[in-house]
Amino acid sequence: MDTPVELAEAAALASPRAIDTPDPMRPVPFVVLQNTRETGDTFTLTLQPAGAPAPFRFAPGQFNMLYVFGVGEVPISISGDPARPELLVHTIRAVGAATRALQKLQKGEVVGVRGPFGTAWPVEPAHGHDVVVVAGGIGLAPLRPALYHLLLHRVQYGRLVLLCGARTPKDLIYARELREWRGRFDMEVDVTVDRATADWQGAVGVVTRLVERAPFDPGSAMAFVCGPEVMIRFAVMALEQRGVAARSVHVSMERNMKCAVGLCGHCQFGSRFVCRDGPVFPYDQTLPFFGMREV
Amino acid sequence: MGQSSTVILEPARLADLFAALHDEGYEIVGPTVRDGAVVYETLSSTSELPQGVGDEQSPGSYRLRERNDSALFGYAVGPHSWKRYLHPPRVTLIRAQRSAEGMTFASDGEPPPRRAFVGVRPCDLAAIALQDRVLLGGPHVDPVYAARRRSCLVIAVNCTEPSATCFCASVETGPRARTGFDLALTELAAGAGGVSPGILVEVGTPAGAALVEKLEQRPASAAELQRADELLAAAAARMSRRLATAGLEERLYARYEDPAWDAIGQRCLACANCTQVCPSCFCTTVVDSTSLELDPAGAQGPKAERHRLWDSCFTLDFTYIHGGSVRTSAGARYRQWLTHKLAAWRDQFGACGCVGCGRCITWCPAGIDITAEANALGAAPAPGR
Amino acid sequence: MVATTLEPSLASQPFFEGLSAPHLALLTGCTSNAVFNAGELIFREGQPADRFYLLRHGRVGLEIFLPAGGPLTIETLEQGEVLGFSWLFPPYKSRFDARALTLVRALSLDGACLRRKCEEDTALGYELMKRFAPLIIARLESTRMQLLDLYGHAR
Numbered sequence: 001m002d003t004p005v006e007l008a009e010a011a012a013l014a015s016p017r018a019i020d021t022p023d024p025m026r027p028v029p030f031v032v033l034q035n036t037r038e039t040g041d042t043f044t045l046t047l048q049p050a051g052a053p054a055p056f057r058f059a060p061g062q063f064n065m066l067y068v069f070g071v072g073e074v075p076i077s078i079s080g081d082p083a084r085p086e087l088l089v090h091t092i093r094a095v096g097a098a099t100r101a102l103q104k105l106q107k108g109e110v111v112g113v114r115g116p117f118g119t120a121w122p123v124e125p126a127h128g129h130d131v132v133v134v135a136g137g138i139g140l141a142p143l144r145p146a147l148y149h150l151l152l153h154r155v156q157y158g159r160l161v162l163l164c165g166a167r168t169p170k171d172l173i174y175a176r177e178l179r180e181w182r183g184r185f186d187m188e189v190d191v192t193v194d195r196a197t198a199d200w201q202g203a204v205g206v207v208t209r210l211v212e213r214a215p216f217d218p219g220s221a222m223a224f225v226c227g228p229e230v231m232i233r234f235a236v237m238a239l240e241q242r243g244v245a246a247r248s249v250h251v252s253m254e255r256n257m258k259c260a261v262g263l264c265g266h267c268q269f270g271s272r273f274v275c276r277d278g279p280v281f282p283y284d285q286t287l288p289f290f291g292m293r294e295v
Numbered sequence: 296m297g298q299s300s301t302v303i304l305e306p307a308r309l310a311d312l313f314a315a316l317h318d319e320g321y322e323i324v325g326p327t328v329r330d331g332a333v334v335y336e337t338l339s340s341t342s343e344l345p346q347g348v349g350d351e352q353s354p355g356s357y358r359l360r361e362r363n364d365s366a367l368f369g370y371a372v373g374p375h376s377w378k379r380y381l382h383p384p385r386v387t388l389i390r391a392q393r394s395a396e397g398m399t400f401a402s403d404g405e406p407p408p409r410r411a412f413v414g415v416r417p418c419d420l421a422a423i424a425l426q427d428r429v430l431l432g433g434p435h436v437d438p439v440y441a442a443r444r445r446s447c448l449v450i451a452v453n454c455t456e457p458s459a460t461c462f463c464a465s466v467e468t469g470p471r472a473r474t475g476f477d478l479a480l481t482e483l484a485a486g487a488g489g490v491s492p493g494i495l496v497e498v499g500t501p502a503g504a505a506l507v508e509k510l511e512q513r514p515a516s517a518a519e520l521q522r523a524d525e526l527l528a529a530a531a532a533r534m535s536r537r538l539a540t541a542g543l544e545e546r547l548y549a550r551y552e553d554p555a556w557d558a559i560g561q562r563c564l565a566c567a568n569c570t571q572v573c574p575s576c577f578c579t580t581v582v583d584s585t586s587l588e589l590d591p592a593g594a595q596g597p598k599a600e601r602h603r604l605w606d607s608c609f610t611l612d613f614t615y616i617h618g619g620s621v622r623t624s625a626g627a628r629y630r631q632w633l634t635h636k637l638a639a640w641r642d643q644f645g646a647c648g649c650v651g652c653g654r655c656i657t658w659c660p661a662g663i664d665i666t667a668e669a670n671a672l673g674a675a676p677a678p679g680r
Numbered sequence: 681m682v683a684t685t686l687e688p689s690l691a692s693q694p695f696f697e698g699l700s701a702p703h704l705a706l707l708t709g710c711t712s713n714a715v716f717n718a719g720e721l722i723f724r725e726g727q728p729a730d731r732f733y734l735l736r737h738g739r740v741g742l743e744i745f746l747p748a749g750g751p752l753t754i755e756t757l758e759q760g761e762v763l764g765f766s767w768l769f770p771p772y773k774s775r776f777d778a779r780a781l782t783l784v785r786a787l788s789l790d791g792a793c794l795r796r797k798c799e800e801d802t803a804l805g806y807e808l809m810k811r812f813a814p815l816i817i818a819r820l821e822s823t824r825m826q827l828l829d830l831y832g833h834a835r
Contacts, residue, residue, distance in 0.1 A: 023402040024435045025388045025581075025601070031397070050397045069393055070585035070599040095617070110398040112391070137831030167831040194826040196741075196753040201781055203756045204741065206825045213758060228830040256616050258581045261435035264606070265578035266613060268631075271639035276434065292552060294627035 024261045027067045027112025030088060032105050038091060038173045042138060043103050044079070047088040050110055055085035059120030060145030061252060061280040065260045066090065067112030068101040075257045075275070077142035078116060083152055088113070091141035091173060117260045119280045121146040121224050122250060123153075130158040130216040132244075134235045136165045136207055136227020140173055142252050142279075143226050147181075154186055158221075161188045161214045165207025165231070168193050169200045188215055207231065211238035218243035225283075226252040233291055236283055246284040253278050253286070270295060300504075302512040303519055304494045306367065306482075310341045312450075315509045316411045321448060324380060325413035326373070331359060333373035335380070338413070345370060352458035352653065354662035368482045371458035372416055372652050376574030377423055380410060381443045382430065386603045388439075388581065393596040402438070411448040415476065417469030418461075418652040420451055422574030424475050428644045429577050439603075448502060451476035455526040457534050460653030462666055465537030468650045470530040477503035481523045490522045536656075536666045539673055540647060544638040546673040551634070555672055560626025562661045567607035569655035569665075570632065575648050578613075580606035608632055629663075637669055686711050689787060693734055695762060695811055703804050706797055707789065714788035716780035723764070729774045730792040732764030738784035743777040751777065755823075762815055767791030 029050040036044045049056070058078050067073045074096070080089030094103040105111065123146055131150055135143050150160055162181065166172045172191065182189040190210045192203040203210070208231070223244055225235050232251050239249055255267040255274040262276035270289035272278060289295045304312070316323050326333045327343045333350065349362040350370040362369050387403045415423070423444075430440040454461070454470035463469030472479045481495040495515055498504045570576040586598040606613065609628050614621035622628050640648030649665070656664045687708040690696055696704065714733065716722055722740065723729065733740075740763055741753040754776070757763055763786070766774050772791075798805030 023389075023438055025603075026400050026402050027389070027391075029398045029400070067391075069391055069398060070583055070597070072583045073581065110393075112398065112400060165831070167829065171831060192756075194829065194831070198750055198752065200753065203739070203758070204753045205755050206822045208825070209822055213760065230825075230828060231830050234825060254616060255621070256612075256614050258579070258606075262433050263430060263435065263437055263577070264580065265608065266580070266606070268635065268639070271635075271642035273643070288548075288551070294622045294624060294630075295551075 025114070025259065027065070027073075027114050029110045030113045032107055032109050032111065033087070034107060035103075035105055039171050041094045041103075042091060042171075042173055043094070044089060044091045045102065045105065045111075046080075047090070047111065047113070048086070053086065056088045056113075056116075057085050058082060058116035058145075060123060060149050061121040061142060062116040062118045063142070063260075063279065064088075064090070064113050064115030064117070065257070066092075066098075066102060067114070068098050068105075069110075069112075071101045072098045073112070073114075073258075074098045074102075075117075075254075075260060077252075077279075079141040079144045081148040082145050083148065091138070091144075093138050114260065117275055119278055121252075121280055122222065122282075123149045126150075126222045127156045128158065129248075130161070130221035132161045132163065132211075132214060132216050132221050132223040132239070134163045134207060134211065134223060134225045134227070134239075136231040136235070137167065137171070138173065139225075139227030139231070139252070140164060143224060144174065144177075146224055151181075151187070159188070159216050160186065161216050162190070163207055163210040163214055164189070164191045165210075165227070166191070166193050168195050169197050169202075190214065206234070208234045208238040211235060211242060221248065223249045224252075225249060229253070246287070247282050249283040250280055251283050251286065251290075252280050300507075301495060301497045301515045301520065302507060303483075303515040304496055304510060304512050306365075306492055306494055308511055309344075309367070309494060311510050312506065313338070313341055313413075315506055316413075316448070319506075320409055321411035322408045323411050323413055326368075326370075328359065332357060333359070333370050335373075335375040335377065335412075335414070341367075344368075344414075349456065350458055352460045352657040354460070354656050354664050355659055356662075357657050364484055366456075366482055366484055368414060368452045368480070369456050371454065371456060371461055372419065372654060374572050374654065374658055376572065376652075376654070377412055377415060377419055378426060378574055378577070380412070381423065381447070382426060382437075382440050382577060382579075383443075384605045386439050387600055388603050389601040391599040391601070393599070395596070407443045407446055409446045409448075410443075411450060413450045413452075415449050415451045415472075416454055416652070417451065417472040418463045418650040419574050420449070420472050420475045421463075421468035421650040422652070423449075425575045425640075425644070425646060425648060425650065426577055428646065432644070449476045449478075449499075450503075451479040451499075453479060453481040453523070453527055455482065455530050457530050458653060458657070460536065460656040460664075461534050461651065462536040462538055462653060463651035464531040464534050465666075466540060466647065466649060466651040470534075471527045472497075474499070476500075478506065481526070483519060483522050483526070490519055493519065495519060495523050536653070536664070538649065538651065538666045539670050543647075543669065543673045544641050547634050547638045547669075550672055551630070553672070556630040557624065557626040559629050559663065559668060560624055562663060563609075563625045563629045564661055565609045565611075565625045565628055566660060567609040568658045568660065569663075570607035570609060571605065572654040572658045573636075574652060574654070575636070575650060576607070578606045578608060579603050608635070633665065633669060633672075636665075686713070686787070689736075693787070694760070695734060699807060703801075703807060706801065706804060707794070710790040710793045710797070712788050712790075714784075714786045716784040716786070718780055718782050720780045720784075722778040722780060722784070723774045725774055725777050727774050729764065729766035729772050730790065731788055732762060732767050732791055733786040733788050735759050735761050735763060736785045736787060738780060738782040740784055741779050741781045743779055745777060751779070753781075755819075756781065762812075764791070765812065765816060767795070768812060 030047040031050045034046040063077045065073045076090045079091040094100045196204045257267045258264040260275045262273045267274040323338045325338045344367045347362045349360045351358045390401045392399045430437040451472040476499040479497040636648040740757045742755045743751040
């Protein structure tokens with residue numbers, strides 16, 4: 001085993017990138033092509049690199065750090081189509097200073113982008129399996145790239161089920177796409193809201209109840225779950241109750257992030273760095289910490 | 296281990312070492328007394344070293360005392376560690392400039408000064424090696440640390456005077472430096488066996504050897520080498536604190552939800568002193584600011600800067616997300632610090648994060664002792680659990 | 681005749697799995713088929729609650745009528761679920777409106793008749809309690825989750 005300083009010397013010498021490395025903390029400028037309102041406080045930015053156009057390749061589930069001049073940076077999942085990397089798409093909820101500043105951006109304005117970071121939804125290991133996607137609220141945004149991928153390579157998967165929960169019908173994001181997907185014969189889409197409006201004819205109740213009835217084979221299905229952490233807890237319980245193994249359930253986690261490259265320490269969850277070992281985790285790897293208080 | 300040679304210097308010749316370092320363009324950083332503590336600052340001469348100074352340390356207490364000799368290194372570590380030079384408390388990361396054409400970003404390009412660290416204790420050597428793993432050994436390298444690490448020369452000093460809070464022997468990081476140095480010094484005071492005062496110099500690298508060649512020195516005698524061994528063995532034996540490391544990680548994880556953490560939380564002030572003085576703690580945060588200056592000619596637009604500052608997992612908003620923090624109670628924050636240092640570090644970086652320097656014990660205003668807490672928590676759980 | 685045609689339907693319901701043949705026969709005596717058209721009211725808040733339903737097809741909405749807002753759906757039930765708990769305990773009055781949102785087919789059980797039979801055969805009563813209690817608990821958990829307003833603004 002190398003002594004610590006030999007290790008360090010090797011790292012510094014064998015890869016001169018240590019000094020020449022493009023600084024992982026330096027953003028790249030991107031221009032806003034479009035800023036579309038999705039619901040009350042949720043909007044979608046479509047971005048392209050400032051200067052020469054270049055594809056932004058990413059894996060579904062990964063995120064970027066978006067920088068607003070003088071305000072700060074936030075981690076936002078990428079929610080576009082990985083097969084169309086010429087456009088970088090982010091659906092964002094305005095809840096703090098930086099996201100509210102992003103919400104005000106107009107076409108032609110510039111943001112800083114660092115990324116892509118993090119682990120991806122396991123769309124390759126899911127080949128040959130049923131895939132159950134459980135999305136709560138804005139949790140559908142980090143799942144959309146996976147759905148695009150699954151649909152593009154539809155023949156490689158078994159049954160495809162999307163279970164979607166939102167606060168009210170007005171809070172459903174990607175409503176147009178949900179309707180298109182619901183019209184497909186090779187995909188089951190179930191949508192429920194916590195509280196209905198007068199004109200809502202669909203299901204009312206928590207999204208976890210949809211898990212009980214969804215048509216998939218629990219013995220071999222893989223589940224991708226994204227939403228508020230409490231919702232993830234209950235969704236995982238419902239999936240396990242149907243017989244889906246913990247290692248076949250994949251969840252996307254969130255923690256405070258400052259650097260997104262595993263160096264600032266903020267995003268730690270147990271011994272995992274959410275920015276580097278996540279944000280997508282097989283559920284069994286989040287144990288025993290998942291559900292423990294104040295971890 | 297194959298270190299090339301060990302020579303002996305007369306104490307006065309240490310000034311020649313300083314001169315040789317200055318000749319080679321190094322800024323010397325080493326121990327000196329300021330504000331009642333031994334701290335690490337830029338030194339211009341050996342007269343600034345804490346000659347005849349000793350220290351008395353215990354939980355929540357640090358005092359300097361006058362020794363009855365003229366030892367140059369007769370004290371243990373103070374509140375500073377070398378991370379203030381390698382992983383500085385405040386760094387400008389990025390400068391952003393907005394203009395009609397868009398936005399540009401520039402990394403801070405200032406190369407760090409070449410520094411010679413004089414007086415690096417073995418525990419701190421181990422801590423530097425640990426920070427190397429974190430900041431250089433991962434998929435993303437920290438360019439700020441890398442630049443400073445490559446431009447520093449390390450002159451270690453072995454410890455013959457541990458303080459009461461030291462426990463490096465039990466975590467096998469000291470009191471003798473084994474690796475990671477260009478030179479390692481051991482101060483031999485006048486003593487038994489007819490050994491006159493001198494400074495034993497062990498060479499660690501070719502750069503260290505080149506320095507030594509410029510100095511008036513002679514090979515160390517067997518008696519002198521033996522004297523050093525005796526002093527260091529005695530120092531190790533004097534350490535009363537020890538951290539029981541066997542199986543510690545598993546036991547800490549097993550007691551993750553134990554009420555003991557809340558008991559500690561009643562005493563812990565979450566003041567973050569421990570993380571500031573700890574030589575292996577590396578957490579940082581990023582803050583943004585906009586400059587108020589505008590180019591009068593109007594050619595340049597507003598400027599913004601991103602700075603990196605030391606941060607601590609003990610702060611309330613360290614884990615802030617979605618309108619609240621994940622870790623709000625002091626007990627949970629203490630648990631994070633301790634289990635990260637002694638358990639999660641191993642999973643993340645392949646080594647225990649604690650080097651036994653004792654600073655967190657000395658500088659804790661509540662006198663919380665990491666060895667006592669870890670040993671208690673690492674013990675078998677109480678019956679009934 | 682009702683007893684012969686509906687017993688297999690009851691027996692195949694997961695809700696009644698494990699019931700003894702005599703108990704199944706007792707229940708069958710209280711069961712009939714029910715069909716509701718889309719939009720039809722199944723029961724109204726405040727009315728005597730003497731029936732409960734096992735949904736075999738379609739979707740039902742549990743509604744509250746708001747004075748200034750009209751009917752609001754607070755929960756929907758689907759095929760395989762049980763509609764109606766108020767028949768179990770006094771005052772035996774429905775607490776909500778229930779409306780068929782689509783065409784609904786259900787097995788309709790006479791709660792008043794069942795209550796009499798359970799008083800006589802307490803073992804049957806216990807078997808029914810064992811099946812209803814988990815449903816009520818699950819409904820409570822779901823409702824609490826809805827109350828958390830998880831997707832709402834940051835707390």
